[in-house]
Amino acid sequence: MAKVLTSRKACTVNPLKMSQPMGGALAFMGVNGCMPLLHGSQGCTSFGLVLFVRHFREAIPLQTTAMSEVATVLGGLENVERAVINIANRAKPEIIGICSTGVTETKGDDVDGFIRLIRARHPELDHVAMVSVSTPDFTGAFQDGWSKTVDRMVEAFVEPPAEGVLRTRKINVLPGCHLTPGDLEELRDVIEAFGLEPHFLPDLSGSLDGHIPDEFTPTTLGGIGLVEIRAMGSALATVAIGEQMRGAAITLEHKTGVPYVVFDRLTGLAPNDDLMAHLSRMSGMPVPSKYRRQRSQLVDAMLDGHFFFGGKKIAIGAEPDLLWSMASCLTEMGSHVTAAVTTTASPVLERLPVDEVLIGDLEDLEDRAATADLLVTHSHGRQAAERLKIPFYRLGLPTFDRLGAAHLVTVGYRGTRDLIFSIGNLFMGDAHEPDPDTWRYCAPQPEQLVQLNGGV
Numbered sequence: 001m002a003k004v005l006t007s008r009k010a011c012t013v014n015p016l017k018m019s020q021p022m023g024g025a026l027a028f029m030g031v032n033g034c035m036p037l038l039h040g041s042q043g044c045t046s047f048g049l050v051l052f053v054r055h056f057r058e059a060i061p062l063q064t065t066a067m068s069e070v071a072t073v074l075g076g077l078e079n080v081e082r083a084v085i086n087i088a089n090r091a092k093p094e095i096i097g098i099c100s101t102g103v104t105e106t107k108g109d110d111v112d113g114f115i116r117l118i119r120a121r122h123p124e125l126d127h128v129a130m131v132s133v134s135t136p137d138f139t140g141a142f143q144d145g146w147s148k149t150v151d152r153m154v155e156a157f158v159e160p161p162a163e164g165v166l167r168t169r170k171i172n173v174l175p176g177c178h179l180t181p182g183d184l185e186e187l188r189d190v191i192e193a194f195g196l197e198p199h200f201l202p203d204l205s206g207s208l209d210g211h212i213p214d215e216f217t218p219t220t221l222g223g224i225g226l227v228e229i230r231a232m233g234s235a236l237a238t239v240a241i242g243e244q245m246r247g248a249a250i251t252l253e254h255k256t257g258v259p260y261v262v263f264d265r266l267t268g269l270a271p272n273d274d275l276m277a278h279l280s281r282m283s284g285m286p287v288p289s290k291y292r293r294q295r296s297q298l299v300d301a302m303l304d305g306h307f308f309f310g311g312k313k314i315a316i317g318a319e320p321d322l323l324w325s326m327a328s329c330l331t332e333m334g335s336h337v338t339a340a341v342t343t344t345a346s347p348v349l350e351r352l353p354v355d356e357v358l359i360g361d362l363e364d365l366e367d368r369a370a371t372a373d374l375l376v377t378h379s380h381g382r383q384a385a386e387r388l389k390i391p392f393y394r395l396g397l398p399t400f401d402r403l404g405a406a407h408l409v410t411v412g413y414r415g416t417r418d419l420i421f422s423i424g425n426l427f428m429g430d431a432h433e434p435d436p437d438t439w440r441y442c443a444p445q446p447e448q449l450v451q452l453n454g455g456v
Helices: 020-028 042-056 069-074 077-090 102-107 111-121 142-157 181-192 226-234 243-256 269-283 289-309 320-332 362-368 379-388 412-430 446-452
Strands: 003-006 034-039 095-100 129-133 170-175 197-200 237-241 260-263 313-317 336-342 356-359 374-377 392-394
Touching: 020 034, 020 042, 020 095, 020 142, 034 042, 034 077, 069 102, 077 095, 077 111, 095 111, 095 142, 111 129, 129 142, 142 226, 142 243, 170 181, 170 226, 170 243, 181 197, 181 269, 181 412, 226 243, 237 243, 243 260, 243 320, 260 269, 269 289, 269 412, 289 412, 313 320, 313 362, 320 336, 320 412, 336 362, 362 374, 362 379, 374 379, 374 412, 379 392, 392 412
Parallel strands: 003 356, 034 095, 095 129, 170 197, 170 237, 237 260, 313 336, 313 374, 336 356, 374 392
Antiparallel strands: none
């Protein structure tokens, strides 16, 4: 069992985490026709916008209530009202998702109350769904904002099934924020191969998968629709991926009676065996031969790769569910996670295969990675890897100095296989062949040098 520590430094140096509002905003971006709105200053929104644009390299829909110092003190009703009206008139969204920030949370703005007042004053906005989420950026992290937002959408929009309605072959999938659009596409293919119909909430594979739309839209241009969200109560079952999604799955079950199962990770051999068995039981179908072959390929990749992973020391900095997924998989390959740093508390942290895990920043990770053979974190860790002179594997958000971050796949048999190849190739590329000066059986020993120099 890992010991969980929290950094007590006076300040954060080279932050590892991103804030709750960013996680909440990204969750809203997985809903079709949505406009995420941050209730706070313009700077809060601009900072997050830059991060998302650099990571996804796409147009990002994100608006702000533009709170000034005076508005913050007096209250933000007027700013929220003006923002909602402008967004409704210009962008014409189906949903406006409002995330609070630190400044408005400190003031204590009642955003749910603001929404009720706005609806009373502006009945012409009745066709626009609105939901608010409390996401203060002075506590928690990106993963917390994402999970809170998904839970809030389930609570606000999902409708209980009518009596007598038969459960369909539809499957609700609640993916954690550590999964990429490419991961969701892979999972969709897997679930559909069993004759089931997956509905992801949120669905970034429809909105931030890098496709070029037929025409510009100021809102999100894909993802799950509001009608589909409301109908999630008629699904056969719910599959939650990541411990962070357990709360939303429980909320959905309490509201609709749809049973759920949580997979804490889908990277590795055993968890994907569990997923295949679960889908086979639900669908009544055997595992397709395609995935039996992919499993065999993964086992072969693990056999080929374990020579290069065995005994390697790895330092990882990531959100809790991503940290758990990577640390578990790499440990199963024979490596040792010697440094683990994360962003926020989670039940999975104590189960990590490490002696201790620190809730801290990238400076903490660099200090603990001095003897590591590999550094794994997002792009802000690249300077640390350069100073430590060790290979660097980019994983997580933001990844802005490489192309294709949104299409990286690390789930399923195929995704795990490709992950092993990618990291294994880093180890192979960093290997140094001995030469006569470095091979200990050829390099002159100190006593030999004394003799060669005439005994001096």
